[in-house]
Amino acid sequence: MMRKSWFKRLLLSYMPVFIIVVTFIFFIFFQLFSEQSRSEALNANKTLSLQAMRIVDTSLKVIDNMIVLESINSEPLNNFFRAAGGSDPYINIRAVQKLKELINYYPLIDSIYLVRNSDGYVLSDATNAYIGSYPDHTFIEEYQVSKTPKWTGGRSFEQFKMIGGKQVVSLVRGSPYMKNDLGMIVVNVSVDSLNKLTEDMYESKVSFIQVNDASGRLLFGSEAKVEKSELFSEYTSGYTGWKYGSGLINGGYVNAVSALYNLWFAVGLIMIAAGFIWMIYVTRRNAKPIERIAERFSGYSLPVSGAGLWKGKPDEFAFIESAFDHILEQSRTYQERYQEDLHLRTRYLFHQLIEGQTEISLEKWREEAVRLNLPEPLERFRLLIIEMDKYGEFCRKYTAGDQNLLKFTLRTVAGEIAMRLNIRIWSEWTSPSSLAVICFEREETDDREGEVLARFAAQTLNWTEQNLKFTVTIGSGEGIYRIHDLPKSYKSAVEALKYKIVLGENRLIRSQDIAGTSNAEVYAHLGEIRSIIQSFRMLNIGWEELYEAWFGQLKGSLLTNEEIFNLMNYLLYNVGRELSDMNKEFYRRWVQEGLPMLTEMLEHGSSLEQLRFEIKQELSSLFESMRRHQEGRQYTSMIRDICKLIEQDYANPNLSLEMLGDRFQLNPKYISKLFKEHTGQRFVDFLIHVRMREAVRLLLETDDSVQEIAEGVGYTHAISFTRVFKRIMGVAPGEYRSDQLRKANG
Known part of the structure; x- marks a missing residue:
């Protein structure tokens, strides 16, 4: 009362x-x-x-x-x-x-x-x-x-x-x-x-x-x-x-x-003014009961020395305020630790799921989702990896603070776009440049989920390019139905990103787009590289056409990033090997200037077009220097004529050094020496290379038998032709034709 x-x-x-x-x-x-x-x-x-x-x-x-x-x-x-x-x-x-x-x-x-x-x-x-x-x-x-x-x-x-x-x-x-x-x-x-x-x-x-x-x-x-x-x-x-x-x-x-x-x-x-006067009157009248209550606290000692004093006098309200501050500080510290613990638990669970290091059940995941404020799992899952392009350039351009801010923005925007498209996602950074995303899908909406996923990727790519001033490439893993298959979907997304340098950056690469596709055999490209280097060494201006044609083949071959870089290193290795047999000045320039620059470019290269342009620019400069040097050397014109003769008369089984000696009035052994000095390759190796190149063309473009092709490229016996072809290409002619036809037909 x-x-x-x-x-x-x-x-x-x-x-x-x-x-x-x-x-x-x-x-x-x-x-x-x-x-x-x-x-x-x-x-x-x-x-x-x-x-x-x-x-x-x-x-x-x-x-x-x-x-x-x-x-x-x-x-x-x-x-x-x-x-x-x-x-x-x-x-x-x-x-x-x-x-x-x-x-x-x-x-x-x-x-x-x-x-x-x-x-x-x-x-x-x-x-x-x-x-x-x-x-x-x-x-x-x-x-x-x-x-x-x-x-x-x-x-x-x-x-x-x-x-x-x-x-x-x-x-x-x-x-x-x-x-x-x-x-x-x-x-x-x-x-x-x-x-x-x-x-x-x-x-x-x-x-x-x-x-x-x-x-x-x-x-x-x-x-x-x-x-x-x-x-x-x-x-x-x-x-x-x-x-x-x-x-x-x-x-x-x-x-x-x-x-x-x-x-x-x-x-x-x-x-x-009237209200102020009335407030003073009422406050004076009601202050006495409050003063009596405050007197009851005056006998208590404060937990902190001086916390209950105001101008040297006891202050009961300061005592109450100090107690409340102490309680609030403890509560805030507890909340911060709890939130930090939740974040660590969330990241730990995410990595366990995609790495296959947990035996968590669907029911247990739902319990964790409620506790950690995560999306509840649905019938099907899919892993996406949003990988930042040109990450080295990104690190050089921005400070550590700016990098963290941009990464936070990328993750936040991906979540907002998914929310607008009614997609459930869970994202965590798995590496400095890769944001892994678990998409939760419904089994009965396969077609729609594919469309929505494409829209999510397109909007994420466009927004990032326009607003963050860098680009990302999204690798999409396969859809899976069991929690324990999440590592499988994650691995397929990682594999999809391995084709970024061929398929291009700033795009969505689906695992199903590359699944079941036969990769081009790397050794088939090694022959093309040798042809390019041989033409380059012979100072044949046609080397550029061979170079461009080879890069055209690379664009359609669907090689991984690692395979592309290996081929580029093989190309640079062959250039250096050929130059080591030539003028020491060219070789020194290559070792001190060209090779270090191209090697660094390979480490940071992000697209096949960039690799093509940078390497061709350096080789073209080197080619012009070599051409000017070789124009003053004796027998240069004769070696060029011999190479043209081989290109035209490779089908002649009697083509040999002796025939060339009779034709050019020189000792065959001397011709062999000059040919090696000018081309960096033995006469017989060059002849075999020309014949095998034509044999590959005939195998792929005609229905001629192996015997007919052997005769067409200068071999009188199919056995000799098969032995040489297998040594160069790694397989017999018939097997090579079957493999290539099978790849072309999927």
Whole structure:
């Protein structure tokens, strides 16, 4: 009973203060709101006038510019003005068509007519006559003397007497432009059309717009008589000279109401003073019971020395405050530790799932999901890996703090995009450059999930590229139905990303897109590399074609990143090996400059196109230096002729060093030595390489038997051909043909 009495006493004591303050705030609020609304209305009214002027001026300028351009460029109009006396129907018809075309293209135009000075002939879109009989002859005669590029004020234009006139503003332009000696073009714009441009911009019951021409006559807008004091804004167009005025209807009443603001403010001050006096009285009356309660704490010692003192005196409220601060600090510390523990447990569980190091059941996962605030598992799962492209460049470009912020942003955005697409995901960073994402899918919506996954990937890729200034590539693993198969889906996503350098960055790579696809045999590319290096060593300009063709094959071969880098290293190794047998200066330049630069490029290379460009640029520079050096050496031309002869006559089984010696009048052994020095390859190895290259082409492009192909490339016995082919290509000719056909057919 005592508690209720004390509650009612406090409530009734402070209620008058509450009522006074609320009443004052209520009136002040509505007064401030009224004043703010008035201020905003005035600002909006000023903007209204300015916007109306800009809209009208812009519309008229567009028409003016169009007329100037047409007077210069339009063939029908120029033909009309240059026509001799009399009227050519064909010229007139084309001119009328042009006028109608302009009217249709610019709906503001009400009518256009042309006046030809040579004979006083007037032609409009609806009629034709001579100046003396044309209804608008007074206007024509006035402006024939002085043509103005400005728009006229409002005037009545009458094209047909039986229809009557309408209010228009007119633009007069001479033809041709600048000279103005052949005639003039008169464009009439209806005042009603200009009025419609602005009438939707304001509420006629609240505000008004009046537009007067240069002479002060009303063009359009509100027709009511407006006092000067009711105009809140007025602008004069520098283009037309028209005046645009706007204001609020009943503006005088609004000003009178706003004047009451000072009265309400004075009443409010009185109410505050009354409330303050009443509060002091009530506080003094109610302070005694609180003081008695505080006295009961004075006998307790505080937990912290000095915590219950204020200016050297005991302070019971400081004691209570200190106790509460101590409790809150303990609670905050506990919450921080708990949240940190939850984060660590979440990451630990994620890594256990994708690495297959846990035997957690579906029910146990659901319990953990509730405890750790994770998405609940569904019927099917899929792993995605969002890998940052050019991560080395990313680390060099940003500080550690910026890197963490951008990674946090990427993860957050991926979650928001998934939420918008109604996808459940769980993402964690598994490496500095890779964000692993578990997608939860429903079994009965396979097709839709595939579409939604593609949309999720596309939106993530686009947003990252446009807003974070770097790109990512997404590897998609296969869909699985058991928790214990999550490592399998994760591994397939990792495998998909291994083809990024061939398939390209900033895209989605699905595991099913590469699954079951036979990778091109690496050793088949080794032969292409040897052909390129051989042509390069022989200073054959055709090496570039072989180089480009080989990279074209790489783009379609679907090799992994590791296989691509191995082939590039093999290419660089062969370049160095060939150069080591040649001029020491070239080899030194290669070892000290070219090779280190290309090796570093390989370490940071991100695309096949980048590798192609960088390596070709260095080899081209080296090729030009070698070519200039070799041009001064003896026998260079002869070795080139021998290489061409081998390329053309490889099918001759009698092609040998002895035959070349007879042909070039040199000792066969000396030819062999020169060939090795200039090409870096023995004659017989070069001949075998040419024959095997042609044999591969015949195996893939024809149905000829192995015996026929052997004879076609210079071998009299198929056994010899098969033995050499197997030594070079790794398999017999028949097996090679079968393997390639099987790969081509999937």
